[in-house]
Amino acid sequence: MKDGGESKDQQLTVALRVRPINETELVEGATIIAHKVNEQMVVLMDPMEDPDDILRANRSREKSYVFDVAFDYTATQETVYRLTTKGLIEGVISGYNATVFAYGPTGCGKTYTMLGTDREPGIYIRTLNDLFKAIEETSDDMEYEVSMCYMEIYNEMIRDLLNPSLGFLDLREDSKGIIQVAGITEVSTINAKEIMQLLMKGNKQRTQEPTAANKTSSRSHAILQVTVRQKSRVKNITQEVRVGRLFMIDLAGSERASQTQNRGQRMKEGAHINRSLLALGNCINALSERGGNKYVNYRDSKLTRLLKDSLGGNSRTVMIAHISPASSAFEESRNTLSYADRAKNIKTRVKRNLLNVSYHIAQYTSIIADLRNEIHRLKEKIDEQGLMQMRTEKSDIRNIQAEVQLHTLPYDRYEMDQLREQLIRAFREQMDIRRQLMELESNHMEIQMETSRHFLIIADWEQEKNRRIRKWRDELRRESYVKEDSEKDSDTGDDQSDIVEPPEVTLARENIYALVGDQSRLRRQKVIIKV
Numbered sequence: 001m002k003d004g005g006e007s008k009d010q011q012l013t014v015a016l017r018v019r020p021i022n023e024t025e026l027v028e029g030a031t032i033i034a035h036k037v038n039e040q041m042v043v044l045m046d047p048m049e050d051p052d053d054i055l056r057a058n059r060s061r062e063k064s065y066v067f068d069v070a071f072d073y074t075a076t077q078e079t080v081y082r083l084t085t086k087g088l089i090e091g092v093i094s095g096y097n098a099t100v101f102a103y104g105p106t107g108c109g110k111t112y113t114m115l116g117t118d119r120e121p122g123i124y125i126r127t128l129n130d131l132f133k134a135i136e137e138t139s140d141d142m143e144y145e146v147s148m149c150y151m152e153i154y155n156e157m158i159r160d161l162l163n164p165s166l167g168f169l170d171l172r173e174d175s176k177g178i179i180q181v182a183g184i185t186e187v188s189t190i191n192a193k194e195i196m197q198l199l200m201k202g203n204k205q206r207t208q209e210p211t212a213a214n215k216t217s218s219r220s221h222a223i224l225q226v227t228v229r230q231k232s233r234v235k236n237i238t239q240e241v242r243v244g245r246l247f248m249i250d251l252a253g254s255e256r257a258s259q260t261q262n263r264g265q266r267m268k269e270g271a272h273i274n275r276s277l278l279a280l281g282n283c284i285n286a287l288s289e290r291g292g293n294k295y296v297n298y299r300d301s302k303l304t305r306l307l308k309d310s311l312g313g314n315s316r317t318v319m320i321a322h323i324s325p326a327s328s329a330f331e332e333s334r335n336t337l338s339y340a341d342r343a344k345n346i347k348t349r350v351k352r353n354l355l356n357v358s359y360h361i362a363q364y365t366s367i368i369a370d371l372r373n374e375i376h377r378l379k380e381k382i383d384e385q386g387l388m389q390m391r392t393e394k395s396d397i398r399n400i401q402a403e404v405q406l407h408t409l410p411y412d413r414y415e416m417d418q419l420r421e422q423l424i425r426a427f428r429e430q431m432d433i434r435r436q437l438m439e440l441e442s443n444h445m446e447i448q449m450e451t452s453r454h455f456l457i458i459a460d461w462e463q464e465k466n467r468r469i470r471k472w473r474d475e476l477r478r479e480s481y482v483k484e485d486s487e488k489d490s491d492t493g494d495d496q497s498d499i500v501e502p503p504e505v506t507l508a509r510e511n512i513y514a515l516v517g518d519q520s521r522l523r524r525q526k527v528i529i530k531v
């Protein structure tokens with residue numbers, strides 16, 4: 001894998017979604033304390049504020065937070081998707097990495113945003129639908145391979161949600177520094193309905209248990225990873241493969257263990273969930289430090305190891321923070337808001353992932369043969385146009401072919417490099433001939449059109465002149481009947497010398513003369529082009 005050259009700093013995008021207040025909260029007598037003020041701002045009121053408390057009287061009752069985008073209970077799944085994730089798709093199919101993760105306390109709508117329901121599908125399915133559409137639109141020139149895997153991290157262990165029987169899987173770092181889950185099932189279907197079924201089925205495999213805050217609380221972090229490999233259909237010396245990876249993550253609830261009244265197993269989970277989230281928080285803290293000098297420890301948890309590229313490295317990343325609007329959730333909402341607020345300072349450096357796949361020697365030979373044919377065809381075309389014989393003895397292509405025939409496998413690196421260089425030269429020459437030929441053809445056509453236009457002006461004039469002469473003769477004949485003999489002797493005028501050629505016709509004659517000159521110059525230029 002190498003740098004794609006284009007690399008730029010990118011701020012982590014932070015969105016906030018405030019879900020609708022629910023029945024339980026209303027029954028408990030909660031009031032709404034989180035309000036969306038405009039497209040980016042949310043205000044959180046402190047429900048404990050007592051107007052009679054003199055000590056606190058001077059403190060503000062509310063705190064406002066500004067994010068890249070803010071949603072409240074009126075936002076549809078489509079709007080949330082469009083304003084957070086849709087814009088990442090183009091990058092992913094062009095070889096950039098992207099990550100979207102849902103963060104927030106339990107029961108605040110993370111799974112609703114990411115997976116959604118059959119009737120209100122979330123970000124996963126909308127992204128995949130648009131991704132396949134975008135691929136279809138460009139698949140005339142490009143060849144794509146899409147694969148997906150769906151996993152959970154539960155108690156610091158990784159499980160395959162598409163095939164849980166595989167047991168616990170390990171994280172591995174490959175030679176290019178990319179973190180992979182060893183042995184995970186990769187699916188490569190592009191049927192959106194099938195994918196939704198797979199995800200729904202996979203989500204049922206997620207470790208879910210009721211907590212005091214959510215009846216079907218997801219105790220794990222769920223990760224949907226989509227890999228798009230793209231290569232051009234046009235044959236070239238080196239085949240460039242672009243690899244874009246998209247992570248869509250539904251994190252486990254960020255609540256404190258004590259708040260969900262969890263004991264025993266739930267407490268242990270809480271500790272593990274919090275270990276991952278704590279590590280995530282520490283990474284976010286370190287990354288958001290101005291100046292960026294602080295050491296970032298990704299190795300503290302599986303989640304941060306997997307998200308290393310997404311947070312601090314090569315990825316466009318979107319965080320969607322979730323809160324409840326209820327007064328009973330004030331503490332959690334405030335924590336979530338300040339966590340999300342800090343994340344706004346994170347910058348990532350995005351680069352396109354390029355992979356160069358060199359052709360095998362047999363393919364080089366076949367490219368050389370193709371090139372030879374192409375050059376031969378071009379030479380014939382130039383000959384057809386009445387050009388001189390092309391100088392072929394010195395053709396680089398022949399030298400290349402001679403080289404190829406001379407050497408048999410195995411090729412060492414030096415020889416391969418030389419061949420590659422010669423091929424590139426031959427490509428350039430071929431392009432140059434094409435370009436010159438096209439220019440000549442277009443000049444030739446222009447001259448022909450110009451000449452025809454001038455000939456038309458002259459032909460029109462000749463017609464007009466003949467018409468005038470005929471008219472003059474008719475008049476003369478008529479007059480000769482009625483006029484006396486004496487008059488017959490009088491001056492009849494000079495028929496043709498009276499008809500003066502208009503200046504545009506004279507100009508057309510001059511232009512034709514000049515164009516003939518141009519044509520012979522063009523012919524001389526064509527002669528100069530030699531392969």
Ligand SMILES: Nc1ncnc2c1ncn2[C@@H]1O[C@H](COP(=O)(O)OP(=O)(O)OP(=O)(O)O)[C@@H](O)[C@H]1O
Nearest residue numbers: 019105106107108109110111112214217218252253
């Ligand atoms: N924007 C919303 N509109 C309508 N219903 C919502 C919305 N957000 C959440 N809900 C509902 O609230 C409940 C809890 O949401 P969800 O399961 O998505 O929370 P969660 O944050 O994923 O919780 P956990 O961390 O425990 O898994 C669900 O019944 C869900 O349908």
